[in-house]
Amino acid sequence: MTSHRDMTPDEFRTHGYAMIDWLANYMERVGDLPVQSEVEPGWIRQMLPGQAPEEPEPFDAIAADLDRIVVPGLTNWMSPGWFAYFPCTTSGPGTLGELVAAGLDQQGMLWATSPVCTELETVVVDWMVDLLGLPAGWKTTDRGGGVMQQTASDAAHVALVVARDQSQRRGARIDQCVAYTSTQAHSSIEKGARVAGYGHVKLVEVDDSYAMRADALGEAVSDDLASGLVPTFVCSTVGTTATTAVDPIRNVGELARQHGMWHHVDAAFAGNAMLCEEFRHHQDGLELADSYTVNPYKWTPMTFDGSLFFVADRAPLIQALSILPEYLRNQASESGQVIDYRDWHVALGRRFRSLKLWFVLRYYGASGIRARLRANVGWAQDLAARVEEDERLELVAPVPFSLVCFRHRSGNDATESLATEVNRSGHSYLTASRIGGMSFLRVSIGQVNTREEHVERLWRCIDEEALRVA
Ligand code: PLP
Numbered sequence: 001m002t003s004h005r006d007m008t009p010d011e012f013r014t015h016g017y018a019m020i021d022w023l024a025n026y027m028e029r030v031g032d033l034p035v036q037s038e039v040e041p042g043w044i045r046q047m048l049p050g051q052a053p054e055e056p057e058p059f060d061a062i063a064a065d066l067d068r069i070v071v072p073g074l075t076n077w078m079s080p081g082w083f084a085y086f087p088c089t090t091s092g093p094g095t096l097g098e099l100v101a102a103g104l105d106q107q108g109m110l111w112a113t114s115p116v117c118t119e120l121e122t123v124v125v126d127w128m129v130d131l132l133g134l135p136a137g138w139k140t141t142d143r144g145g146g147v148m149q150q151t152a153s154d155a156a157h158v159a160l161v162v163a164r165d166q167s168q169r170r171g172a173r174i175d176q177c178v179a180y181t182s183t184q185a186h187s188s189i190e191k192g193a194r195v196a197g198y199g200h201v202k203l204v205e206v207d208d209s210y211a212m213r214a215d216a217l218g219e220a221v222s223d224d225l226a227s228g229l230v231p232t233f234v235c236s237t238v239g240t241t242a243t244t245a246v247d248p249i250r251n252v253g254e255l256a257r258q259h260g261m262w263h264h265v266d267a268a269f270a271g272n273a274m275l276c277e278e279f280r281h282h283q284d285g286l287e288l289a290d291s292y293t294v295n296p297y298k299w300t301p302m303t304f305d306g307s308l309f310f311v312a313d314r315a316p317l318i319q320a321l322s323i324l325p326e327y328l329r330n331q332a333s334e335s336g337q338v339i340d341y342r343d344w345h346v347a348l349g350r351r352f353r354s355l356k357l358w359f360v361l362r363y364y365g366a367s368g369i370r371a372r373l374r375a376n377v378g379w380a381q382d383l384a385a386r387v388e389e390d391e392r393l394e395l396v397a398p399v400p401f402s403l404v405c406f407r408h409r410s411g412n413d414a415t416e417s418l419a420t421e422v423n424r425s426g427h428s429y430l431t432a433s434r435i436g437g438m439s440f441l442r443v444s445i446g447q448v449n450t451r452e453e454h455v456e457r458l459w460r461c462i463d464e465e466a467l468r469v470a
Pocket of ligand 1: 086150151152153154186188237239240241266267268269295307
């Protein structure tokens with residue numbers, strides 16, 4: 001019979017060093033691996049036994065399967081040739097922060113269950129208010145506050161719940177509540193509204209630059225009021241997923257104030273650019289917003305997960321989400337002197353996410369992160385200029401940040417073939433998308449490992465393939 005065994009600290013040291021070596025090797029070779037996994041569906045399942053192991057295995061045997069089973073099935077988001085979706089970025093300090101957080105295994109649901117998980121998060125998230133140029137009142141030292149949610153989808157879901165709660169407290173029925181966002185908003189807004197039980201979700205028309213039309217929002221709100229519905233929530237986006245379009249934050253904010261709607265601003269990707277002052281004009285009018293989200297893991301060197309969610313006033317958030325069962329009562333909470341983050345999101349248990357953000361901010365300094373962001377935007381501008389000069393290609397949207405959207409002038413088939421050919425190269429990976437029947441390519445620059453030479457290699461590939469597919 002096998003006896004129960006634990007990994008001793010000494011064994012952990014040995015295997016831990018080996019895992020760090022393995023990860024460092026992965027970092028060194030990720031640029032040589034194909035960006036997309038080349039396995040067929042089901043390959044990984046077929047490599048694994050049908051049953052869980054009954055007997056313990058040596059750690060070395062487990063580690064050996066990383067190269068045998070895991071690496072072939074990886075989509076290499078860390079590749080310098082990553083130009084798809086938006087990036088998901090990590091780094092040495094980000095990964096080490098995540099490792100330490102895992103080893104410390106904190107449960108930060110209450111201040112009392114981990115004072116450092118709570119207070120470090122509060123401080124680091126308050127730092128971000130200044131770094132991103134957000135309204136000073138959004139700090140926990142004022143009426144507002146920030147918290148690290150898992151993802152931007154979770155942040156939007158919470159904002160939708162708080163808005164609905166406010167509306168219901170004012171007498172609205174849930175089936176009367178309406179959530180508005182643009183046709184170009186991320187699908188998480190519509191999904192969050194469904195989960196939060198909204199009676200109606202309205203997708204507002206956009207203009208030629210794919211930004212929400214404030215006049216169309218105003219009309220939709222008036223029509224709904226006339227039909228007895230209750231405008232409850234509106235989400236505007238700074239940097240839409242398809243093209244990084246920027247909604248008119250101030251105009252939407254004014255309409256929201258006029259009609260008592262909660263105004264959530266989704267800046268999941270482009271919000272990171274606000275570390276640099278020159279981009280902040282894109283979110284003029286934030287002082288009229290009720291909540292805001294930005295994902296550091298989409299463009300700064302912080303490891304997934306952790307979406308920053310800020311509210312201008314934390315009282316309605318806590319009012320909507322606070323439930324106090326007997327077993328969570330404690331002196332610190334009752335003193336009113338501490339934050340209990342369980343009241344700031346849906347989950348009870350919470351990870352020590354701020355540790356990796358703290359590591360990253362200290363290791364790179366804000367100046368180091370800004371330098372990378374600016375370099376990425378510069379390379380995107382250069383790529384956009386090349387597209388504009390090329391008579392076979394055309395830009396389909398402005399390039400306010402580091403996403404370049406363009407198409408082949410010969411039409412959808414040529415555009416889609418161009419994407420297929422570039423992705424077949426193995427060294428670079430981009431995504432094709434569609435708006436209103438028009439196919440286009442998205443080149444999203446922001447992977448931490450990407451350098452100018454990788455954008456150059458991508459351009460050479462586009463240039464050669466564009467000639468072939470026309
Ligand atoms: N909002 C925008 C503008 C996005 O681009 C995305 C994802 O790309 C999301 C929200 C959803 O992000 P998450 O995966 O953090 O939920």
